[in-house]
Amino acid sequence: MARYRFGGIADYVVGLGTGNAAVLRPGVTVTCWNADFGGTQHTDLTDTDGTTPLVSLVTDGNGAIPQFFGPDGVTEMYLDANGGAGPRRRTLTTSFRSYVDGTFLPLSGGTRTGTVTASLSAATSVVDASLVVTDAFDRYRRDTSGRQDWGPGNATRDTNLYRDAVDSLRTDDSFTIGQTLKHLGAQAGFYGAAPIARPTVTGSRGGNAALGSLIAALAQLGLVVDNTTA
Structure with a gap:
């Protein structure tokens, strides 16, 4: 995983001034959360070097949120600039490092190493x-x-x-095998015949009993049509 950059792109903390006028709020401590209500506070923040721990996230002299890196793998957070009392505002990572790190697959292609799950609506097939x-x-x-x-x-x-x-x-179509076909099942059927277990041919080889048994077995498998006469 990797840390992703936040802040620095038109991220300003705004409060209500006289007559409900919107005013910037410089020098305000901002806390980061994993939900818009309740949830857990993200404290594992780092400076722009991606390694130095950030003790606190404070807006600059213009009320802008400075750049920082969030916890490992986190691409969105909820920010609170009111001492934890809310409201919180959702913010997304401002970097595209997720493409480099493999979090997202680029349009030009790439290698998938994990499981891909497709959750679709009932109307989608x-x-x-x-x-x-x-x-x-x-x-x-x-x-x-x-x-x-x-x-x-x-x-x-x-x-x-x-x-x-x-x-x-x-398959409703033809099926061609270029190499050996090995059947491991207990039953087989051909040309639309109902599958049966491997038949046993009986009778004497010296007469027609064995031949009759073989013809009956092949007919059961569907390999031949028995039009023989006695």
Whole structure:
């Protein structure tokens, strides 16, 4: 983490003078908090060098809040210039160090090392989408259910992968495997046949019993259509 700079950019403490006129308040001690009401006071403040502890934060002769660094990782605080009685005013970091430190991912790209959580409204379904600048359609899209869709970019997405049921993934399109396919499950089915456990072929090899058993097993798996005759 890192410390972020505050103050110094049009941050002035203003009070009410005669006739409720706004007046600057120089030499006022300002306290920093993590909430607009209640909460905890931030006391781990440093001078502009980022290391020297700041005993107290006091407005300058013009009523401006001087530059200082907040606690590690804090990018916003609530300031109180009324001896702790409030009201407090929210202030944000005035530096862009968070981009350098990796708190935010720059538009030009970067490396994510932590978990990214997307919290969306019920009306929002798309979590991720990517496309080339000249594309008319997303080449990739993932929605809140985890469904993923792919397309060529110049037409609508035509390939998908999604959760079909408990412990089941499905695609409505073709699936090509470039290397070995290893099936570790207890059941299998082909060409729309209901999955079954690995069948056992029985009968004598010297007659037709074993052949009949094999044909029946292959038909159950969906690998053949049994149109044989006795």
